[in-house]
Amino acid sequence: xxxxxxxxxxxxxxxxxxxxxxxxxxxxxxxxxxxxxxxxxxxxxxxxxxxxxxxxxxxxxxxxxxxxxxxxxxxxxxxxxxxxxxxxxxxxxxxxxxxxxxxxxxxxxxxxxxxxxxxxxxxxxxxxxxxxxxxxxxxxxxxxxxxxxxxxxxxxxxxxxxxxxxxxxxxxxxxxxxxxxxxxxxxxxxxx
Numbered sequence: 001x002x003x004x005x006x007x008x009x010x011x012x013x014x015x016x017x018x019x020x021x022x023x024x025x026x027x028x029x030x031x032x033x034x035x036x037x038x039x040x041x042x043x044x045x046x047x048x049x050x051x052x053x054x055x056x057x058x059x060x061x062x063x064x065x066x067x068x069x070x071x072x073x074x075x076x077x078x079x080x081x082x083x084x085x086x087x088x089x090x091x092x093x094x095x096x097x098x099x100x101x102x103x104x105x106x107x108x109x110x111x112x113x114x115x116x117x118x119x120x121x122x123x124x125x126x127x128x129x130x131x132x133x134x135x136x137x138x139x140x141x142x143x144x145x146x147x148x149x150x151x152x153x154x155x156x157x158x159x160x161x162x163x164x165x166x167x168x169x170x171x172x173x174x175x176x177x178x179x180x181x182x183x184x185x186x187x188x189x190x191x192x
Contacts, residue, residue: 005040013039062098067091068154072100074147074161078140078168082109084130085138087146089156100156102146103129108136140171148178 002018003009009018021039025032036042072089079085085104090097105113105121110132114121124130131146133139150156161180163172 002040064100064154064156067093067098067100067156070156072150072156072158074158076143076161076163076171078143078164078166078171079138080167081106081137082113085140085143087143089147089150089158091156100150101129102131104131104133104138104142106136106138107132107134140168141174143171144174144178147175 002015006013006018009015018039021031021035025035070091070093072091075086075088075090077084077086087102087104089100091100092098103124105125110121110125113119121130125132131142133142147158147161150158158180161175
């Protein structure tokens with residue numbers, strides 16, 4: 001079984017490494033989930049995840065209007081075709097922490113993602129949590145527009161936005177045109 005998921009076993013990855021990993025994973029769920037996914041190509045499910053919905057559920061709500069005039073820290077995970085693209089703003093106000101998030105997905109993959117992931121993306125689209133982009137690729141300019149709307153509608157201004165530099169050069173240019181400057185670091189960051 002190990003050789004099927006690790007065809008270069010013994011040359012690049014050693015058997016002793018997998019044995020050590022297996023032993024560590026017996027009592028460490030987080031390690032086990034990562035090992036099964038990364039070393040044995042077994043897709044992770046919520047049943048085996050180290051963090052489940054019950055752990056992160058927060059029933060507190062807030063009105064975005066209450067955050068008007070705030071500064072924020074942003075984060076973006078850009079994806080090209082099949083994954084969700086995520087845009088997030090973190091705001092701290094009066095000792096409380098708030099997350100404002102929005103997601104983007106190509107319209108052509110919606111039905112496929114619902115079936116494969118067993119997630120009600122269509123309902124989230126209806127509720128406005130996800131913006132569908134036309135076609136089979138995410139349109140990163142919609143991510144820029146979302147950040148712009150947070151500034152224009154709510155006066156919530158990102159002071160810093162972290163991002164993965166992969167495939168982001170055009171999006172970074174758009175964000176620079178909006179007034180942020182590129183930090184020119186390997187991790188990817190834009191500053192006010």
